[in-house]
Structure formats: structure tokens, C-alpha cells
Amino acid sequence: MTSSCPVRRNEGAAPQRRLCRVADIPDGGALSLPGAGRPLVLVRRGDAVWGYADRCPHFSVPLAATPGVVLTYESQVIMCAHHSALFRFEDGHCIEGPCQGAALDRQALRIEDGCVYAA
Numbered sequence: 001m002t003s004s005c006p007v008r009r010n011e012g013a014a015p016q017r018r019l020c021r022v023a024d025i026p027d028g029g030a031l032s033l034p035g036a037g038r039p040l041v042l043v044r045r046g047d048a049v050w051g052y053a054d055r056c057p058h059f060s061v062p063l064a065a066t067p068g069v070v071l072t073y074e075s076q077v078i079m080c081a082h083h084s085a086l087f088r089f090e091d092g093h094c095i096e097g098p099c100q101g102a103a104l105d106r107q108a109l110r111i112e113d114g115c116v117y118a119a
């Protein structure tokens with residue numbers, strides 16, 4: 001998945017974590033990245049990509065009930081599979097559900113040449 005994305009390094013800094021290609025994320029959907037370190041969920045709408053820690057603020061569990069299958073609705077919200085909390089793509093805020101008003105923990109991203117990096 002990340003083999004076509006080169007390692008990026010800011011001068012004097014550690015290499016940035018390569019996550020995937022933008023095209024790996026379904027348009028209007030989500031991509032789960034369990035990987036090493038902090039598990040992430042990336043969502044995309046067209047050219048816009050957002051990243052969040054894969055942890056629901058309601059019970060601090062992964063958003064998916066089936067590993068790797070993160071639910072989205074209408075290219076607008078992520079739905080937690082456990083109690084159906086809805087989180088906006090744009091800012092991770094819960095707009096409906098048992099943790100309304102809480103938010104997913106955002107992962108800063110950097111997009112370069114069609115590749116997504118953790119910033």
C-alpha cells in the first residue's frame with residue numbers, strides 16, 4: 001500500500017510516517033490503518049483527507065466492530081459500530097449519539113504527490 005510513497009523528511013527531523021496513497025482511501029469512505037503505534041482511521045471526500053485515532057470517545061474502543069471495517073454515511077460522517085455515534089469527517093466532532101459533543105482525536109496529515117503522511 002505505501003510502497004509507491006517515498007519517505008519524506010523535514011530537514012533535521014525524523015522521517016514522516018507514510019500512511020497510504022490518497023487513492024487507497026475510498027472516496028466518501030474510510031480506511032483503517034491498524035499499523036504500528038497509534039491505530040488510525042483516514043476518511044476522504046474528493047481531494048480532502050482527514051485522519052483520526054481509531055478510538056471512540058464514548059468507551060475508548062476502536063470504531064469498528066469488525067477489524068478494518070469502519071462505517072461511514074453519505075460521505076459525511078464516521079459511525080461508531082458499537083453505539084452508532086456519528087462523527088463529522090471535517091473535525092471529528094460527534095454530532096449524534098451517546099458521546100455527542102465529544103470528538104475523535106485528530107491526526108495531523110500532510111499530503112504530497114498523492115501520498116498521505118502523518119505530520
Ligand code: FES
Nearest residue numbers: 056058080083085
Ligand atoms: S463505543 Fe462508540 S458510540 Fe459507544
